[in-house]
Amino acid sequence: MDLLVNPTESSLLRFTTAGSVDDGKSTLIGRLLYDSKSIFEDQLLAVEESSKRRGDAHVNLALLTDGLRAEREQGITIDVAYRYFATPKRKFIIADTPGHIQYTRNMVTGASTADLAIILVDARHGVVEQTRRHSYLASLLRIEKVVLAVNKMDLVDFSEEVFNKIIADFNEFRKSLPNEVDATLIPISALNGDNVVDKSDNTPWYSGKTLLEHLETVQVRGGTSQHDARFPVQWVIRPMSDDYHDFRGFAGRMASGTFKVGEEVLALPAGMTSRITGIHTFEGRKEETTPDLSYSITLADEIDISRGDMIVRPDQAPQHSPHIDAMICWFTEKKLKPRTRFHLRHTTRDLRATVTDLHYKVDISTMEQVGDVKEFGLNDIGCIRIKCAAPLFFDAYSKNRTTGSFVLVDEQTNNTVAAGMILRAVGDESTKSTDEFAI
Amino acid sequence: MSDITHLQFLESEAIYVLRETAAQFTKPAMLFSGGKDSIVMAWLARKAFHPSKLPFPLLHIDTGHNFPEAMTYRDWFVKEVRAELVVGSVQKSIDDGRVVEERGHNASRNKLQTVTLLDTIEEHQFDACLGGGRRDEEKARAKERFFSHRDEFGQWDPKNQRPELWNIFNGRKNFGEHFRVFPLSNWTEMDVWQYIRQEEIPLPNLYFTHQRRIIERHGQLLDAETGFVTLLEEEKAKVKEMTIRFRTVGDATCTGAVLSDAKTIDDVVAEVAAARQTERGTRADDKRSETAMEDRKKEGYF
Numbered sequence A: 001m002d003l004l005v006n007p008t009e010s011s012l013l014r015f016t017t018a019g020s021v022d023d024g025k026s027t028l029i030g031r032l033l034y035d036s037k038s039i040f041e042d043q044l045l046a047v048e049e050s051s052k053r054r055g056d057a058h059v060n061l062a063l064l065t066d067g068l069r070a071e072r073e074q075g076i077t078i079d080v081a082y083r084y085f086a087t088p089k090r091k092f093i094i095a096d097t098p099g100h101i102q103y104t105r106n107m108v109t110g111a112s113t114a115d116l117a118i119i120l121v122d123a124r125h126g127v128v129e130q131t132r133r134h135s136y137l138a139s140l141l142r143i144e145k146v147v148l149a150v151n152k153m154d155l156v157d158f159s160e161e162v163f164n165k166i167i168a169d170f171n172e173f174r175k176s177l178p179n180e181v182d183a184t185l186i187p188i189s190a191l192n193g194d195n196v197v198d199k200s201d202n203t204p205w206y207s208g209k210t211l212l213e214h215l216e217t218v219q220v221r222g223g224t225s226q227h228d229a230r231f232p233v234q235w236v237i238r239p240m241s242d243d244y245h246d247f248r249g250f251a252g253r254m255a256s257g258t259f260k261v262g263e264e265v266l267a268l269p270a271g272m273t274s275r276i277t278g279i280h281t282f283e284g285r286k287e288e289t290t291p292d293l294s295y296s297i298t299l300a301d302e303i304d305i306s307r308g309d310m311i312v313r314p315d316q317a318p319q320h321s322p323h324i325d326a327m328i329c330w331f332t333e334k335k336l337k338p339r340t341r342f343h344l345r346h347t348t349r350d351l352r353a354t355v356t357d358l359h360y361k362v363d364i365s366t367m368e369q370v371g372d373v374k375e376f377g378l379n380d381i382g383c384i385r386i387k388c389a390a391p392l393f394f395d396a397y398s399k400n401r402t403t404g405s406f407v408l409v410d411e412q413t414n415n416t417v418a419a420g421m422i423l424r425a426v427g428d429e430s431t432k433s434t435d436e437f438a439i
Numbered sequence B: 001m002s003d004i005t006h007l008q009f010l011e012s013e014a015i016y017v018l019r020e021t022a023a024q025f026t027k028p029a030m031l032f033s034g035g036k037d038s039i040v041m042a043w044l045a046r047k048a049f050h051p052s053k054l055p056f057p058l059l060h061i062d063t064g065h066n067f068p069e070a071m072t073y074r075d076w077f078v079k080e081v082r083a084e085l086v087v088g089s090v091q092k093s094i095d096d097g098r099v100v101e102e103r104g105h106n107a108s109r110n111k112l113q114t115v116t117l118l119d120t121i122e123e124h125q126f127d128a129c130l131g132g133g134r135r136d137e138e139k140a141r142a143k144e145r146f147f148s149h150r151d152e153f154g155q156w157d158p159k160n161q162r163p164e165l166w167n168i169f170n171g172r173k174n175f176g177e178h179f180r181v182f183p184l185s186n187w188t189e190m191d192v193w194q195y196i197r198q199e200e201i202p203l204p205n206l207y208f209t210h211q212r213r214i215i216e217r218h219g220q221l222l223d224a225e226t227g228f229v230t231l232l233e234e235e236k237a238k239v240k241e242m243t244i245r246f247r248t249v250g251d252a253t254c255t256g257a258v259l260s261d262a263k264t265i266d267d268v269v270a271e272v273a274a275a276r277q278t279e280r281g282t283r284a285d286d287k288r289s290e291t292a293m294e295d296r297k298k299e300g301y302f
Helices: A025-035 A041-054 A069-074 A101-112 A129-140 A160-174 A211-217 B006-024 B036-049 B068-080 B090-095 B113-124 B189-199 B265-274 B284-288 B292-299
Strands: A011-018 A081-086 A090-096 A116-122 A145-151 A182-187 A230-237 A249-253 A264-268 A272-281 A284-286 A294-299 A310-312 A319-330 A341-346 A349-363 A368-370 A381-394 A405-410 A416-425 B028-031 B058-062 B085-089 B128-130 B147-150 B178-181 B210-217 B220-223 B240-246 B257-259
Touching (some): A011 A129, A025 A081, A025 A116, A025 A211, A090 A101, A090 A211, A101 A129, A101 A319, A101 A416, A116 A129, A129 A145, A145 A160, A145 A211, A230 A294, A230 B006, A294 B006, A341 A416, A368 A381, B006 B036, B006 B128, B006 B189, B028 B036, B036 B068, B058 B090, B085 B090, B220 B257
Parallel strands (some): A011 A090, B028 B128, B058 B085, B128 B178
Antiparallel strands (some): A081 A090, A230 A249, A249 A294, A341 A349, A341 A405, A349 A368, A349 A381, A405 A416, B210 B240, B240 B257
């Protein structure tokens, strides 16, 4: 019974893991799942049998996470997989992403829903290019917290000096990141379990938390209720029944901030104001909304509001413009060239859009901007300018991950081909940061 | 710190996905088997569209090998939520010569469901099917998306899935293609049970302890009461009355029971917390090969 999560108290932490194949990512995930008793006997048995059949010398915990036939054949992780485990204090969702550089897009995908990133560092090699690349992505995607798990401490005799050197190197490096990163460094051995779940006797000089303790207690989603109120409308609820004859509820999920009954609101793009008459749920009416929860909202006036519209406070209007500059990660083999048309999906809205300019690409190993760009290829990250068929209502991604993000959809294949993070409205100097890079 | 609980988060996320499905597709349907996951999904759909009725029908792919308790529950639930029910019948697919029944004593209609499902989708021109699948169930499912694209043959291509970023779901498709949508993707078996407890959702009594005539085959406890499992001559004498419950409820020919005294939801939650076997460990259909689920999914199964 001690494994039982308390459903009235336990919160959720979503994290992603990054690191090269050999940094021990699978071993670390296997260790977290195993030590939190989230691996079942039949799963372990199946993995043992597969390992034996494949001729592996030891039980290959990577087989727990590499579920597809092609992944097992090639011994690599191809795509993002999601893992789940729980302790009595918290529930965890892991976005388990492949480590190879050619899978940058998968890392971006995993990071987009994560509150925290664990970046594995091999203690023998310290802060390397891969560490810089992963830190850059975490910073770009605005992941609130980063953990640098300094792994394989057993191979450097649990040396405090080695660990301190890595801290110093990382602190020096992180000054160059586009956005500030709140990082915690923990010396571990995923293979032996040092400082993963249990505190290690091998690191008496380390007074911090174990990795799991840190994951259980770290504070995330700081202050989303303090943000500007944003309610993208998904669906209009019109029962047309005798009991609810005139009911017209705007259904959606509170992206950030809060609304109260009686409050004046502004509907976009209609630009009309009204007053909230009810905040409805299946359980009954509420006085106030909470960020991340789903509601339907009724208003005092008959305003034309439909899917894709956004309800906000009149004094907290978002930016609006058909022209935006954004950072994107390009997801597909087919090259991105200027003047290509796309469907742009932003919150619950779908707009036609054209990429008008490619400003620069970022070399994510050196974080340098490369100008004079003709096209973007698979996994390229950089800054572009987009023109939409109608004004977009948005916040800078740095202010709001929900109303600042979008994807581009190819008109021919319907595939999602780019992840986008909005920097600013074009021509809006007031929102331009001193650092061109910062988003 | 957003102070919502993990169950509040999962509920809100599922409601969001259900509303996206209703909004992005022309003719969605929700798969409903009378099992706990589909019950929770349908329960969430009622919340998502309250006080309206569900904006899509419930779709039952009937293998003809159902536990009678699940059928009673199905009919009660459909009335309770005022939903429309569409039934796709595997028996009819067999009668029409669309599929050939498996032979032998291990025969199951589970695989045949796929053809009936795809035929039903085509007949009714459904462009999205909501399913109660969860990513914690099985390793191939861990790679599944919320919005899972299927080609005109209903096939899943695990190497060519659309990336899902933030909470933006892309349901664009060409004519003839459809989507499978999984609002419970991020739920675990424990989340489902804790939610059932919190919401006091009524369930078919199969999920609680009862006496049943059982035959043990390949380490599995299979139902010998409904007559759907073909018993070998030598097995007939070995049928035993046991105190069991079901952890999953599917086709009676391949759903294994577990020995259990769990009378209440609290008992079940405690039992699930202590379980050392996965839920699908009781499913014979997953044990046919290492990638049985992936292979079935590629063909169009859920």
